[in-house]
Amino acid sequence: MHLKSKIKKIVLSVLIVILITLMAGGNAGVKGIFKFPDTVGNRFELEIIKLSNKGIIEGYPDGTFRPNAMVKRSEIATLLVKVKNLTLYKPSISKFKDVATNNWAYGYIMAIQKDGLMVGYPDGTFKPDGNVTRAELAVVLGRLKGLENEASKITHPTITAYDINKVPSWSMPYVDLGFQPQYNFLTGRAGYIAPQENATRGEVAYGLYVATNPPKFGGTLKAAVLTNPVTLDTQITTATIPSTFGMHIFETLFTYDENGEPIPLLVDSYNVSNDAKTYTFKLRKGIKFHNGKEMTADDVVASISRWGRLSTNGKGLFSEVESWTALDNYTTQMILKNPINVPAYLASDLMVASIYPKEVIDKVGDTPLKFTPEEIIGTGPYKFIEFVSDVHIKLIRFEDYSPRNDIPNGLGGRRTVYPDVLLIVIVPDRTVRALGVITNLYDFAEDISPDQYGKLRIDPNIMTSTVLKAWDSSIFNKKQGIFTSQKMRQAFLAALDMEACMKGAFGNTDFWGLGPHLMGKSTPYYTDAGKKWYNQKNIERAKSLLAEAGYKGEPIRWLVSSDYPDRYNIALIAKDQLEKAGFVIVLKVVDWPTLLKTRTDPTLWDIFDTDFRYFSDPVFILAIGPNYPGWYVSPTMAQYLSQMRSETDIETRKIIWEKAQTLFWEDVPAIKYGDSMILYIFRTTLEGYRKYSISYYFFFNMWKES
C-alpha cells in the first residue's frame, strides 16, 4: 500500500516534468519568420519594420521590400498622407500641369499640396514619376515636423560634411535640422549628404519614422555582456568588451568611418609630407576631459607614447617612429623612419590609442588603469562612474562633451549619446543574457547562442544582428616540441574536415562560414589564396605526411579553455578526425588564467585554441607575428609584413598579402577552421544609427523609444 503510493508519486512527478520538457523542446527548430527577407541586416531594418507595422509603408506583392529602390514623388505623397492621416483631396481642377485628375495618386498629391508639404516646381509641374531626391526628402520631412520657423532662422549650416557646399540653398536649413541630434531624421552616406542623389526606400522609411517618433534624451540603456573586463585601460587590453565600452569613455585621434577607413576624430586636420614620413596633426580645440581640463598636445604625446610602449599595435608603429613631439599646444608631429599609414594604427578599435590626461599617465606609468574615476578619465561622451565586479559598469553622460560637427559617419562625425546612463551588466550565462532581453531586463545583449536565432527572429520585441566576429583557430607551438616540424603541421591540416568542425560547434549555417581568407570580405584584402590547402578532408594524405614526418605516436597536448565552449567543441570534433589519421591527442582543459600561464611556457603544450578578430589591416594579424604564443619565426613572412607596413598603395599591398596568405597555408603556423558570426540582440525599443563597418556594437546616436 505504502509502496504503491510512493511509486505513484514518483511516476506522476516524472511524467509532469517530461511533459514540460517536451513542450519546451517542441519549440526548438522553428524556422524564423521575418517580414521582409531583403531587409535582414539593413541599417534601416528596425524603422522599416516599425513603419510597416503601423501600416504606413508596405512591401511588394512578392514579399520583398527593396530597401534600396528609389521612391517616386507620387509614392512619397501617399506615404505622407498616411503618416499625417490627411483626407484625400480631389478638387475638380488639378494644380499641377502633369498630374491629371485621373492619376492614381491625384487625391494624395493634392492633399499634400494643400497641406503645404510638397509644393511642386516653379514651372507648375509636380513630376509625380520623378524620384525624390535626398534634398527634397529633407525639406518634406522638415515640413512634416512643422519646422518652418526653425528653418527660417538658419542662414548658415551648423553641420559639416564632405559635400556640404553641394546642398542647394532652398533645402539647406532642413538638411541642417535633419542632422541635428534632437531631430535626427536624416542619415549620411559615408560622410556625404548627397543631396541630389535619389533617396532610397530605406532612407525614406527611416526619415518618416524618426520624424514622427523623435529621439528622446534620457533613460538608462542596459547592455548585457559576457564577462568582467579585467581592466578598462584600452591602450593595453586585447579583450573586446573593455575596448568597445572604453571607446564610449575615451577617444582617439582617428576612428573608422562607415567604410572602415580612418577619419579624424580628435584631430582637426592633418598633413602628410611628400615623402610620407612626416605627419603633422592639428588637434581640435576646447575638448574637455571628464575632469574639466582641456586636452592639449602634451596629453596626446604622452598618451600615444604610452600606447606605443604597451600595446602590440603601438609597438609595431613605434618601431618605425623616429620622433613624436608636440610642436605647440595644439599641434603634434610624428616623424617616421619609413612611410607608414599612421592613421590606420591610430584608429584601431582594439589596443586602442586612447587619449588620457598627462597627469594620469604620469601617475600610473605603465601599470594598467584601475577602476576608479580618478584614473579612468577620457574625453568621450560617457563618463566612468563605478565598476562593481561581476555586476556592472556604470557610465553617465558627460555634459561637457565636445562633439564634432560633421554628420555621423560610422564611428566618426558627431557622436551623440541619448541615454543618460549606460549600464553594462555582466551576465556570464548565455541563456540568461538572452532571457534577460526577452523579458525586458536588458535592452541589448551580446553573444547569444545561434541556436536561439529561430525563436528570437520571430519575437516581435527583438531585433537580431549578425556580425562577422572572428576566425577560429588553433595555434601550433613552433618553438619546441612536435610541431616544430612543418610536415607534422601539414599532416594535421590535411586530416581536417572544416565543415564538420564548424557545423558541430556552431550549428545554424547562418552563423559560420568557410574559406581560407584571413581578411574580411568587406576589406580590399579579401582573397582565397591558399585555398587548395584549406579543408582537404584527406585522411590518407595526412597519414602519409605523418609517416614522412616520422611520427611515432607521441601524445599531442592540446590546451583548451573551459571558458569558451565553441572552441573546445571544435577541438572535440577535430580530435576524432585526427585520430582516424593516426594522431594521438590529449586534450587538457584548464581555466583562462591557467591557460594564459601555461601558454607562456613552450615545454607544456603543443597546440592551443583561440579566435582572431577580423582587423582592418593585415599587419594587425597576431597569429603571423613572432611574439604571439606559438612563436612563428619566418623570415619570408616577416619580410612580407614589413613591406606591407611601408607600402601605402592598396594594389601593391594586395599582391603582397596574397603571397603572405599563401605562405600561411603552406607553412601552417596556425590552422583556420572557419569564420564565426556573433549574434547580438536588441529590443526594438532601441532606435537609431546602425552602420558600423567593424563587427562590434556601439551606442552612439542611439536612443530608447519613448
Added chain:
Amino acid sequence: MVDTEEKNFFSRFKGLKLVFKYRSITIGLALVTLLLLASLLAPVLSTHNPMYKDPNIRLSAPSREYFFGTDNLGQDVYSRTLYGGRLSFLTGFSVMLISGFFGTLLGLIAGYYRRLDFIIMRVLDGFMAFPSILLAIALTAVLGGRLSNVIIALSIVYTPSSARVIRSVVLIIRETEYVEASKSIGASSLRIIFCHILPNSFAPIIVQGSYIFARAVILEAALSFLGVGVPPWIPTWGGIMSSGRPYMMVAPWIIFFPGIVAILAVFGLNFFGDGLRDFLDPRLRGVRSM
C-alpha cells in the same frame, strides 16, 4: 552481575532477514542496483556510441532513435547517460571508500587517544569551516580538472565529516564495560580498537558512507556544472548537464534527463541509508545499554 557476553560482529547477521522487512532499504537498494546495473550494462543497453558526433542531428528532441535526444555535438544523451552512470557511481563509490577509510582512521585515533583528539579535531573543524563547494573548487583547481583529481578533492572534503561521526561513536563505545574489562585484563590498545571498537562502528560507517556517496555524486555534478570539475565532454551526469547549459532554452532534455537519473540514484542511496540507519540504530542502542 555484569553480563560480559560479548556480542561479536557476526551475531548481527542472524537478523539479516529482518533487514528486508524495512521498505526503505529494499526500495533504495533496488533503485541503486537497477541504475548501477544499467550503467554497467551500458555497452548492451546503449543505442549509440556515446562519443559519436554527428553535427547534422545536433540538439534534436527525444525520439525513438534517441531516447533522451541529442546534445550540441549530436551525441546521444541516453547512451551518454548510461555510460555516465559508470563514472558517477565510480566517483561516489571511490569518494565513499577513500573518505570512509581516512575518516575512520582519523576518527578512531581521535576518539581513542585523548591527546591527539584535540589537535585532530581542531584541524578537522578548520576544514569543516570551509564551505565545501569552495574547498572542492580550490582543490580541483590545484590538482587539475580530471576525474581522478575530482575524486581526491571530494574525498578530502568529506573526510572530516566521516571522522566526526566515527569519533563520536568511538567515544561512546570506549566507555562501555567490556572495553574496560578488556583493558583491565591487559589487552593492547590496538587489539581493543580492532576487535571491539571497529566492529561496532561499522554500522555508522556504512550509513555515513551511503550519505557521502549520495552527496559526492551531487557535488561532482555541481562542480562539472560550474565548469570546474571534469571537462564537459566526459560523460558524468554533471558533465552532460553542464554541456547542456548554454542550450537550456532550445534543448532542455540535455539537462533534464541526466538530472532525473542522478536524482533517482541519489534518492535510492539516501533512502537506503535512512533505512539502514533505522534498522541498525536500536541495535546500537543495545550495545550501549549493556
Added chain:
Amino acid sequence: MRQYLIKRILALIPVLLIVGFVGFLLLNLIPGDPALVILGPEATLDQVNKLRAELGLNLPIYLRLIYWYARLFRGDLGYSIFSSLPVLQAIFERLQPTLLLTIFSLIIASAIGITSGIVAALKRGTWIDQIATGFSIFGLSIPSFWLSLILIIIFGVWLRWFPVAGYVPLKDGFLKTLHTLALPSITLGFVDSAFISRITRSSMLEVMSQDYIKVARAKGLSYRKVIVKHALRNAILPIITCMGLTLGNLISGAVVVETIFALPGIGQLALSSILRRDYPLTQGILLFTAVVFVLVNLLVDILYVFLDPRIKYG
C-alpha cells in the same frame, strides 16, 4: 558557563589559523597568475614581472604568509587585486544579497521542514508519513543547479512570474528585492528543508516516546497542548542545531544558486575571485565564511545551554 564560553571562543583561534593557512596554501598552489590575467596574452615578460612586483607576488611564499598573518592580526585583509578595493569592503558590498538569500531560504526551509517533520512524526507509519519522508529525501537528492534551471524555465520564462536573473538591492524597494530573490530562495529552501524535516521528525519521535509525554496524555491534556507545550519545546533543540548548521552551510549552497541567478553575493564573488586568481580577496572570503560558520555554531551551542537545563558544562 563563562568558562565554557571562553574555552569555546579560544578554540576558534586555531580553527581560523588553520583556515587561513590552508586557504593560503591552496590558492597559491593553483596554477595561473593574476598579473597575466590583467595584462592579457600579449604582455611581455617585463610587464608581467613589474606588475607582479607591484602586487607583492614576487616574494617567497613563506614571507607572504607571514605578512598576511601579520596584517590579519591588525584587522587588515589587504586589497583585491582586481577591483583595488579593500577586501573587507568588497565583501561587505556583496553581503546584502547573500544575507537576504540565506534568511529567506532558512525561513522557507524551516517552514516546510518543521511542518512536514511534525506531520510525519504525528502520523508515523501512515502513508502521509511515507510521502512526507519520501518528499524530504527527494529534496536531499536534487542538485540545486538542476532545480534552479527547472524553476527558471517554468516560472521565469513560461509564466513570467519572476525575473530569470538579476538582483534589485533593498534601497530600490523591498518588494522588488523579494521578487528577485524568490526563485533562488525557493531552490535553496526546498533542498535544505529536507534536512530540517528529517531532524524534526526524528526529534519529535524521540521526544514523543518519552515517559513524560505519556504522563501528560494520561493526565488528560489535549493532544494539541501536549504537542505544542511539551513535545515541540523539547524537540526544538536538535532542530535549532540543524537550522544553525544550515545557516552556516548556506554560504556554500549559495555559490551555485548565486551564479545561476546572477546574484551579486559572496558565493558568486568567491567563485569568480578564485577563477581570476585574486588571492587576497579569495582568502578574505574564505576566512570570513569560516568565521561566520564558527560563530553561528557557537551561538547555537549557547542557545542550547539556555534552552536545555539538563545540559551542564564544566
